[in-house]
Amino acid sequence: MGMRLYAIVIYLFLYLPIGIIVLFSFNAGRHASDFHGFSVKWYGKVLSNPFAMDALTTSVTVAFITALLASVFGTMAALGLQQFKGRFRALFDAAIYIAIMIPGIVIGIATLIALVTAFGYLNPALAAAWPEWLGDAPRLKMGRVSLIAAHTMFTMALVIVIVRARLAGMDRTLIEASADLYATPMGTFWQVTLPQIFPAVLAGFLLSFTFSFDDFIIAFFVAGSETTLPIYVFSSIRRGVTPEINAIGTMVLAVSLSLLIVAQVMLRRRDRPAA
Amino acid sequence: MQAKSSWTHRLLLLPAALWLLVMLVLPLLVVFVFSFGERAPAGGYIPAFSFDNYLNLPARLTAFKNTLILAPLGTLAALLIAYPLAYYLAIKASAKIRTTLLVMIIVPFWTSILIRTYAWIYILGGRGIPQLLEWIGIEGVRLINTPTAVLIGIIYGYLPLMVFPIYVSLEKFDKRLLEASEDLGAPPLKTFRDVTLPLSIPGIATGCMLVFILLMGEFLIPALLGGGKVFFVGNALVDLFLQSRNWTYGSAVAAALVIIMLVTVSIYMKLIMRGAGHREDVSLV
Known part of the structure; x- marks a missing residue:
């Protein structure tokens, strides 16, 4: 009791x-x-606030592209890794482990100084090589693309871990049976492997989306002049607590809670034998 | 067939491998290289090889001290609060509600820590708990912007991460052991000390390690609940990279943080491995 x-x-x-x-x-x-x-007036205030809406658009765009890239490349890597053993495999595992364990703040810092330094070399080279009839050369800078690249790095590692766990629990005999029945490797993948790992891939997609959508610390360093929703909320809090932040917070929580519950249901299917 | 499939698998790995190389390995190497460099007048990097940045680390001693006191303290507090809950979920709760209760533990961990921590500004602020305390006659309590507030935020934010691994280790073991111990006349406390606790050590070890590692890099909780008075290494890093733009010194601080983290964790893992009789079932997910 x-x-x-x-x-x-x-x-x-x-x-x-x-x-x-x-x-x-x-x-x-x-x-x-x-x-x-x-x-519900604070919700009205938020929905008609162009800064908050801009931040929301940025966050949703970044989170969606991140989740897409992470789940596609992460699943591909998890499938590819099955065939590797030895030193290469150990190296790859170490990289995944570092990606997950290193503090987000260190990832943010490292990405910031590495990309800014690289852009410092690349921009003059690009300007010199750019053909004149195309007008001014584009300038590489920190923004949405660098943010997506950084978020994808971390969430891809997460997807690899999740999908690999599912692959390990998968019934290999089905794949062998499919090959024995003269299915092509591609046919086996689409009809046997993918349906079995799909819940894990979808869970990985949803977790990646939620992570990217909620992340503050990496975005704080890497987003350049772009403002994501967490960055907007953080700077609003700095200016003083207002009821508007509560309305944004409630909406953010509602979005992540519903995505997470779906992800949890998907991951839980792993525990039951596949039908 | 063999050669072809091996090529397919290499191609499958290529995007992830390139991504990890360009966005993780190279940037971490840049931090390492910068930490030995010299600061450019505008805040950038001048190639050099000196240990000056590392020798200057004591200038940020308070941040390291706060982190190294509050991270272990927060880990310990989270453990003490999480253990009974994990025990309840694994052993006492009925199977019917267990899944729901578990999902309810995991879900907050994945939702915005920023927004959940922000709620504590209300609760600990002047019109929250201190006002309630005034009503019952306790006056002059200040919570927000104190180490206590940061500690409460830490326990709140990291509790789910501690509960889960302990739950997994408790749930795995054979519950007939508990019945056997009881049947043989052992008092409940002795059963707990001699049977339950030793078997849950892998879960405790995993939980403590995860929480401790994440706490070492914490920025948001001290920034929101410590009000600039209680700051961690994470807060120093934000200041060095985004305000004072001292990248080379900041890189040394970041490298020192990672090194301290790695050293503590490896010592800790060694102790745990020895204590648990070389158990290897410490899992991360």
């Missing part, structure tokens, strides 16, 4: 802050601490 009470207290501790944000986002009053009745 005591243990159950303890569990309830901990769940309250975990969900109370989320509840407070949701509650205050519907607060008619300006000051969060005094509740003045129900209102």
Whole structure:
């Protein structure tokens, strides 16, 4: 009995802050601490705020492209790695391990100084090599592309780990049977392997999207002059806590919560034998 | 067939391998190289080989000290709070609600830590808990912008990451061992000390390592709840790279952080391996 009470207290501790944000986002009053009745006016304010909407568009675009690249390349790598052993495999595993374990802040810093330095060499070279009739040479700079590249690096490692776990639990005899029945390797992949690993790939896609959408620290270094939603929220908090942030927070939580629940359901299928 | 399939597999690996090389390995090497360089007047890098940046590390001693005190403390606090919950989930909770309860633990961990931490500004701020305390007669309590606030934020943010590995290790072991111990007349506390606790050590080790590693690089929690008074190495790094633009010194700070992390973790893993009798089932996912 005591243990159950303890569990309830901990769940309250975990969900109370989320509840407070949701509650205050519907607060008619300006000051969060005094509740003045129900209102959705802060949602209206956010939806008509061009800066917040710009940040939202950037975040969704970056998260979607990141998730797409990470799940495609990550799945490809997980499939490819099955055939490798020895030193190359150990090296690859080490890179994945480092990608996941190194603090996000170090990834942000490293990407920032490496890309800015590389651009410092590439831009003059590009300007010199650019044919004149094409007009001014484009200048490489930090922005959406560098952010997508950095997010994809981390989430791809995550997808590799998830898909590999699924591949390890997969029934190999089906693949052998398919080959024995003269299916082409491509045919086997589309009809046997992919349906089996698909829940893991989809879970990887959703986790990648959520990670990229929620990430603050890597974006803070790598996004250049672009503003993502977490960066917008962080700088709003710095200027003072407003009910508008609660409305953004509630919407962000709603998006990530629904994606995560789908991802969890997909990953849980792994535990049951495939039909 | 063999040669062809090997080529296909190489092609499958190519994008991921290139990506990891260009976006992870090379940038980390750049940090390492910069950490021995000299600062350019505008904040960039002048090639050099000196240990000056490393010798100057004591200038940011407070950040290292705060991190090295609050990260282990936060890890320990999270462990003490997470263990009973993991125990409840693995052994006491009914199978029917267990999955739901587990998903409810994992889900907050994956949602924006920024927004969840932001909620604590309200709760710990002047009109939150301190006001409640005033009503019952305790006055003058300040929570926000103190080490306590940062510690609460840490426990809140990292609790799920601690619960999960402990749950996995407790859930795996044969529960008949508990019945056997009870049948043989062992008091509950002795059963816990001699059976449950030793078997859950791999989970404890994994949980502590994950939380500790992530805490070493923490920026948001001290930035929001420490109010510039309680800062971590992460906060120093943001200052060095984005405000004072001292990349070479910042690289040395980042390299020192990673080195301290690696050294602590490898010592810690050695101790755990020895303590648990060379168990190798410490898993990460």
